[in-house]
Amino acid sequence: xxxxxxxxxxxxxxxxxxxxxxxxxxxxxxxxxxxxxxxxxxxxxxxxxxxxxxxxxxxxxxxxxxxxxxxxxxxxxxxxxxxxxxxxxxxxxxxxxxxxxxxxxxxxxxxxxxxxxxxxxxxxxxxxxxxxxxxxxxxxxxxxxxxxxxxxxxxxxxxxxxxxxxxxxxxxxxxxxxxxxxxxxxxxxxxxxxxxxxxxxxxxxxxxxxxxxxxxxxxxxxxxxxxxxxxxxxxxxxxxxxxxxxxxxxxxxxxxxxxxxxxxxxxxxxxxxxxxxxxxxxxxxxxx
Amino acid sequence: xxxxxxxxxxxxxxxxxxxxxxxxxxxxxxxxxxxxxxxxxxxxxxxxxxxxxxxxxxxxxxxxxxxxxxxxxxxxxxxxxxxxxxxxxxxxxxxxxxxxxxxxxxxxxxxxxxxxxxxxxxxxxxxxxxxxxxxxxxxxxxxxxxxxxxxxxxxxxxxxxxxxxxxxxxxxxxxxxxxxxxxxxxxxxxxxxxxxxxxxxxxxxxxxxxxxxxxxxxxxxxxxxxxxxxxxxxxxxxxxxxxxxxxxxxxxxxxxxxxxxxxxxxxxxxxxxxxxxxxxxxxxxxxxxxxxxxxxxxxxxxxxxxxxxxxxxxxxxx
Numbered sequence: 001x002x003x004x005x006x007x008x009x010x011x012x013x014x015x016x017x018x019x020x021x022x023x024x025x026x027x028x029x030x031x032x033x034x035x036x037x038x039x040x041x042x043x044x045x046x047x048x049x050x051x052x053x054x055x056x057x058x059x060x061x062x063x064x065x066x067x068x069x070x071x072x073x074x075x076x077x078x079x080x081x082x083x084x085x086x087x088x089x090x091x092x093x094x095x096x097x098x099x100x101x102x103x104x105x106x107x108x109x110x111x112x113x114x115x116x117x118x119x120x121x122x123x124x125x126x127x128x129x130x131x132x133x134x135x136x137x138x139x140x141x142x143x144x145x146x147x148x149x150x151x152x153x154x155x156x157x158x159x160x161x162x163x164x165x166x167x168x169x170x171x172x173x174x175x176x177x178x179x180x181x182x183x184x185x186x187x188x189x190x191x192x193x194x195x196x197x198x199x200x201x202x203x204x205x206x207x208x209x210x211x212x213x214x215x216x217x218x219x220x221x222x223x224x225x226x227x228x229x230x231x232x233x234x235x236x237x238x239x240x241x242x243x244x245x246x247x248x249x250x251x252x253x254x255x256x257x258x259x260x261x262x263x264x265x266x267x268x269x270x271x272x273x274x275x276x277x278x279x280x281x282x283x284x285x286x287x288x
Numbered sequence: 289x290x291x292x293x294x295x296x297x298x299x300x301x302x303x304x305x306x307x308x309x310x311x312x313x314x315x316x317x318x319x320x321x322x323x324x325x326x327x328x329x330x331x332x333x334x335x336x337x338x339x340x341x342x343x344x345x346x347x348x349x350x351x352x353x354x355x356x357x358x359x360x361x362x363x364x365x366x367x368x369x370x371x372x373x374x375x376x377x378x379x380x381x382x383x384x385x386x387x388x389x390x391x392x393x394x395x396x397x398x399x400x401x402x403x404x405x406x407x408x409x410x411x412x413x414x415x416x417x418x419x420x421x422x423x424x425x426x427x428x429x430x431x432x433x434x435x436x437x438x439x440x441x442x443x444x445x446x447x448x449x450x451x452x453x454x455x456x457x458x459x460x461x462x463x464x465x466x467x468x469x470x471x472x473x474x475x476x477x478x479x480x481x482x483x484x485x486x487x488x489x490x491x492x493x494x495x496x497x498x499x500x501x502x503x504x505x506x507x508x509x510x511x512x513x514x515x516x517x518x519x520x521x522x523x524x525x526x527x528x529x530x531x532x533x534x535x536x537x538x539x540x541x542x543x544x545x546x547x548x549x550x551x552x553x554x555x556x557x558x559x560x561x562x563x564x565x566x567x568x569x570x571x572x573x574x575x576x577x578x579x580x581x582x583x584x585x586x587x588x589x590x591x592x593x594x595x596x597x598x599x600x601x602x603x604x605x606x
Contacts, residue, residue, distance in 0.1 A: 076357075123355070123384050130355065132384040135375050138348045142380065145352020152313065152335065152358070172376075175345035183337065 018063045018099065022231050028098065029059040029231075033260045034287045035094035035107055041280035043111040046119070049270040050164060051091035053195040053228070053255040060234040061160060062095040070100035073127040077157045080146050082131045084139020085164040085193065086120040087272065092129070093117050101128040137170025139163060140190060144180050147188040158242065159188045166198035169207045174219070180248040181220030189241040190221075190250040193228060195257035199271045213252055221250050228253025261286055289456035289489060292429035295393045298450060299324025301436040302361060306332045312440065313353050317343045317364040323393045325363050347373045347388070351380035354387040359440060366392040366408035366449060374414055381445040382418040388446075389439045390415075395425070395449040396536035397564065397581060398486055403571035408449075409564050413541025415447040416514050422467070423514040424448045427488035428457045431511055434465025442467065449485065453574050456489040458509075470517035476506035479592050479599070480524035480531050482547055484510050487534040487562070493585035498592055505592055513543055518550050525555035529603075530595040534562040534588050536578075558598050560591035 020028060033055050040046035061081055068078040083092050090110060097104045102116065109115035116125045120134030131142050143161035150157050167173060180188065194212070196203050203209060216223050222244045226233040234253070241249040257271070258264025261283040264275075275283055306312050306328055313335045320326040320338060329336040339346035343364055350362040362369065369392050370377070381388050397407045415423045422444060426432040432450060439446040458473065473488065474495050483491040488509045495505040506528055508520055525531060531551060533544040544561040551557060562583065569581050578584055 082352075131352075132379060135379045138344075138376060138380055141345045141348030142352040142355070144345075145349040145354070146356050147352075148337065148349070149313075149353050149356030149358055153356075172342075172344045172348070175342035176348070179339060179342060179345055179349070182340075 020063045025059055025063055025231050028063050029056050030260070030287050032059055032091060032094040032098065034284055035097070036090045037261070037275060037280050037283045037287065039090045039094070039107050039110040040274035041277055042108045043274060045111060045274050046090055047087040047272050048090070048275065049197070049257045049264060049267070050085060050088045050193065050195065052259045052261060052264060053257045054085070054088050054091050054162060054193045055259065056229045056231060057162065057191055057193060057234060057253055058091050058095045060231055060238065062099050064235060065238045066160070067157070068099075068128075070128065073101060077155055079157050080130050080143070080159040082139050082143045082146065082159065082161040083121055084131070084133055084143070084161055085136065085167060086133025089117070089119065089121045092121060093126070096126070096128040099128070136164070136167035137172040140173055140176035140180070143188055143190070144176055144183065144185055147185045148183065150187055161188065161190050163190065163192045164198075165192055165194040165196065165203055165209060165212070168192070168209055168212070177216065177219040177221065184246050185248050186245050188248055189238060190248065192250060192252050193255050194252055195255045197257040197266065197268050197271065199268065201268050216250050216252070221248050224249065224251045226251060226253055228255035229259055291454040291456050293454045294426060294429050294432040294450040295322070295324045295452070297429040297432045298391060298393070298436055299327040301433045302328040303331055305437065305440045306335065309359065309440065311357065311359050313337070313358045313360050315339055315346050315350055315360065315362040317341060317346050317368060319364050322365075323363045325361070343368045344373050344376050347376035347390075348380045350388045351384070351386050355384070358387075360388045361391055362388055363391050363393070365394040365406065366411050367394070367406055370408060370411040370414055370447070377415070378418060382420050385420045385444055387443055389448065390446065391436065391439070391448045391450065393450040394452045396451060396486065397569040397577045397583070398536065398574040399452045400574040400577060401571050404568045407569055409536070409538050409568070411447075411449060412513060412535070412537050412543070416541060416546065418445075420445055421514060422446045422512070424467070424512050425485040426450070426511055427485060427509050428455050428459055430457060430459040430461065430463050431465055434463065435511065438465060438467045451486055455486050458489050458492060465511070468512045468515050468517060470520040471509040471511065472520070473507040473509050474505070476504040477528055478504045478530070479596050480506040480508055480528045481534060481588060481592065482508045482510055482521065482524070482531060482543065483534040484513060484543055485536055487536055487583065490583070490585045491534055491588055494588035494592065497585065497589055503592060503596055510543060510547075513546065516546050516550065518554070521547055521550050522554045525551050525557045530558045530592075530599040532560045532562060532588060532591045532595055534583070536583055537563055539563045539565050558595050558602070560595045562587050562591050
């Protein structure tokens with residue numbers, strides 16, 4: 001990993017600080033999942049399913065891939081992470097807290113009045129949150145804007161955006177897909193949390209996206225197909241994406257909605273429903 | 289009255305701003321020859337992005353650029369950016385208060401022959417519904433240049449509505465545009481016409497005609513619809529006792545509604561409204577449409593006379 005202490009004088013080289021080993025990353029992913037359970041159970045609402053499916057991707061990004069400085073969230077050359085699937089806010093907040101953007105104790109204020117942790121991500125309130133999200137299909141476009149700004153300013157930061165597969169039903173996602181290829185946006189890594197489910201069931205039943213990879217390829221993208229829970233695939237995929245020049249890259253990360261908690265896995269009911277305390281206890285035990 | 293194109297002024301002003309400020313980025317959606325952002329594209333190709341017919345994508349890209357420190361002008365026809373992209377305006381610009389200037393051309397029914405689909409008459413209600421947005425409708429090309437310059441220097445999301453046809457020049461050269469400050473175009477004591485955009489010239493014409501009939505009419509240009517100049521409206525209500533609001537927009541949610549809200553609370557006086565009511569218009573020449581749908585100087589005159597008559601009736605009873 002590059003050392004950015006020169007351009008980030010107040011930081012203690014954050015990229016080194018979070019250069020976790022794979023074993024440590026696995027533990028961190030578990031910890032973040034536990035936060036998701038506790039946060040949503042405490043709030044009594046929220047979106048655990050899509051947070052758990054993204055946990056390993058988010059962990060890899062925040063504790064290995066991204067360059068940032070939690071003490072200086074606006075550091076101008078920070079790598080940008082944009083969460084397009086804004087309902088997965090709990091997993092992002094968990095990562096931001098563990099990374100040091102705000103106290104871990106604050107996580108249980110999720111969704112409470114006057115909390116900095118809004119129900120869906122809001123860049124006005126939460127340090128480290130780059131985009132206000134919640135209406136699907138806008139994040140890829142936003143990320144293209146952020147990536148184009150880097151190009152205009154000759155900055156070296158890289159932009160990462162996480163989409164859900166469900167939001168690829170939004171037309172705007174495909175507008176963005178066309179334009180990323182047209183503008184040759186290669187300083188952007190798009191990751192799709194393909195958990196195959198959406199609010200009311202299986203994506204293939206509600207609005208079939210297949211052939212999914214071929215669609216992205218037809219739109220002019222380089223594609224990388226991985227298991228989105230395997231850190232040994234996520235990390236090389238992120239490295240591989242950086243090497244692709246002249247076209248955008250999408251990592252299709254195959255995941256399981258609710259991953260890590262047996263009764264939430266592949267269960268659309270937990271898309272937007274918090275666990276009861278009893279369920280939360282069971283879940284936390286499974287995540288020990 | 290001399291006429292000039294607000295679109296052309298926009299295009300030229302953008303080029304000036306582009307020379308002064310390297311941080312300005314311009315987006316368009318395949319209509320740059322019409323919106324005149326093509327001038328900027330020619331001089332600053334690196335800072336211009338044609339997003340094709342992807343207006344929603346354009347607004348969200350604009351947000352991403354703005355979140356990275358750019359001052360972004362995003363332009364197409366009003367219907368395609370305001371009506372089509374309301375969710376993007378709301379979530380990507382209004383809620384996070386990002387520095388994007390939506391400057392849209394072809395507002396109102398004066399678009400003309402392209403017909404109903406292209407006549408944006410709901411846009412002001414939509415944009416005024418967005419917290420953090422500033423909404424401006426310039427009256428002529430000179431005011432357009434001023435508004436664009438202020439939009440470039442003031443932080444936050446702006447919506448500026450421009451027209452397709454050339455519009456009469458109502459200001460002298462050297463006019464200084466002050467955001468949020470209504471301009472009293474003409475003093476008067478019997479009634480006040482409050483107007484914006486192309487209706488300002490018509491209001492002035494109406495006031496001239498009314499003067500010949502013995503009615504002394506004030507004319508106020510509320511170029512900034514949001515935030516609206518409350519003081520000027522209250523003063524007009526207090527001093528003239530009757531208000532006519534003229535706008536190239538539906539009856540609801542635009543200038544009339546906003547003025548009425550202030551008048552009702554601060555200084556209730558008789559009001560009349562000149563607008564499109566609750567209906568869509570047809571294809572036709574701009575002037576024919578303005579006549580057919582009641583947006584002429586004559587329509588304003590009749591409304592002023594009615595307001596003054598009613599005012600006198602109530603005054604006599606007191």
